[in-house]
Amino acid sequence: MNHAIILPILLPLFAGALLMLLHRSGKSFKRALSLLATLALIPVTAWLVLLAGDGELRVYALGDWRPPFGIILLLDRLSALMVLLTAVLAGFAALYASAGEDERAPNFHALFQFQLAGINGAFLTGDLFNLFVFFEILLIASYGLLVYGNGAARARAGMHYVVLNLLGSSFFLIGVGTLYGLLGTLNMADMAARVASADSQTAPLVAAAGFLLLVVFGLKAAILPLYFWLPRTYAAASAPVAALFAIMTKVGLYAILRVFTLVFGSEAGELAFYAHDWLWWLALLTLAAGAIGALAARSLQEMISYLLVISVGSLLAVFALGSRASLGAGLYYLVHSTLVCGGLFLLADLLGRQRGELAGALQVGPMLRQPMLLGGLFFFGALAVAGLPPLSGFLGKLLMLRSAGTGATALEFWPLLLIAGLASIVTLSRAGNRLFWRNNGQAAEGPLADPLRLAATAGLLLASVVLVIVAQPLQAYLDAAAAQLLDLAPYLRIVEGGEA
Amino acid sequence: MEALYAITLGVLVASGVYLLLRARIFPVVLGLTLISYAVNLFLFAMGRLVTGAPAVIGKSTEFADPLPQALVLTAIVIGFAMTAFVLVLALRGMGELRSDHVDGQEPRQ
Structure with missing residues (x-):
């Protein structure tokens, strides 16, 4: 058994606990500890990606209980990639928070670490109930992160977010409970084998439980009827928290991908891919709703939130196509959109600091103190997120469009994705126009952007360039990850072999 | 026994949903609590209902x-932890927004 698999959960968990115990210590100590723990995740998870690169499934049996009796952690190419992505995003978010955002809450860094433990756990676990537990860990940490500091907007958005997610947890438990009652297991690989042999009496109930899980994951991922909480919540959150939350919608998408390719995947008999038609239409509607929302947004943060909804819609659409090419393309776009949207949330905060009362509102305001620098970053981020060449958004969209094939799917997908792209360009250029080209003649009041914040913001946005430079090896890895997801035989062998 | 059990769960959930839709924080919290009770009982029933059988x-x-x-x-x-958190959040919301409506403001008449 390779103990490195559990490190991405243990490291933030222990760091968070230590930060709680030492909560009276000075802020520089807390910052150093939190940054150290977050940055240490990057080499650990990069090593996991290298490990997973050989295509073998690695199982970590907690307490050495053989699957399916114990809980397992499962490392494949996809989960390794997701924890690395989380570590990179969290590194920059923690860096940005260390510039002063963390002073408003004494336990900011502890909550941040617990959130990381929850996210990494959700990506690594191979057990459905354990997924629920990690969802709750990441949620309760995110409640704290969302509402810290003052402000009526945060209290209001926080209440909606918490109540919605509590109800979501109830749905999750009903879904998991039904699946356990019918199939007698919670291990996802074991579940996949048992769904395949479900008789015609239990199959509809299993399908219903699967749909319940889809509702919960859809709530996390912000799919059409369930995304209304997202723009308000993300716009109210502080910048580093909003940047970290960029991965939270991806947790929902990852859970959809995992459950609906493994448990209800190609081996599931009559239930194979039964939700994919639903996913497809919901994805297209989400895409359209995101585009409309982006056009109507009144503040920069709200606009970026809707751009995030657009990316969720596009990703879900290619996941619903379910082919190897489309999954590979989707994963590339997922990495791109997470990092760039995170960077844009940080940039929006940098801009807001120099605009006084107006903050992120898309109105003509005072002249910025560093128009060239911030304007350049904004232009760069806009190019990346709207999907214009030569940055990674363009590459990701191109791959997704190509993977849609030529038939009716392409006819439905191409116009929507391209129109959503156009809507992004329109709303981004309108925002750029109001923020940078016009001003009301007053002098700026806010402070100059400090180097630490600038470095964190630019680092995340420049990831777009890095993604283009390493596109070939990355795409090879992601293509292999997609192939691994679709070939279920090794997953099904986990249970019988008990290899650990 | 199954029928009685199912009816109990149904009543709990129905009351919970009704309270949830009242859109005032205290009824909402009570509604969430009732729903979570029902969910816990449901989970328990997934091991099948038998009497006199120790685990x-x-x-x-x-x-x-x-x-x-x-x-x-x-x-x-x-x-339990989540309910406690919602209550604290609700108290803070009351203090900051001066309203116990879940939207933070009174609905327009």
């Missing part, structure tokens, strides 16, 4: 499935 192998010929009981325990702990 220990070898004590009797019939034994209950211990796993749903463990799941319920976890769910209760999590639900």
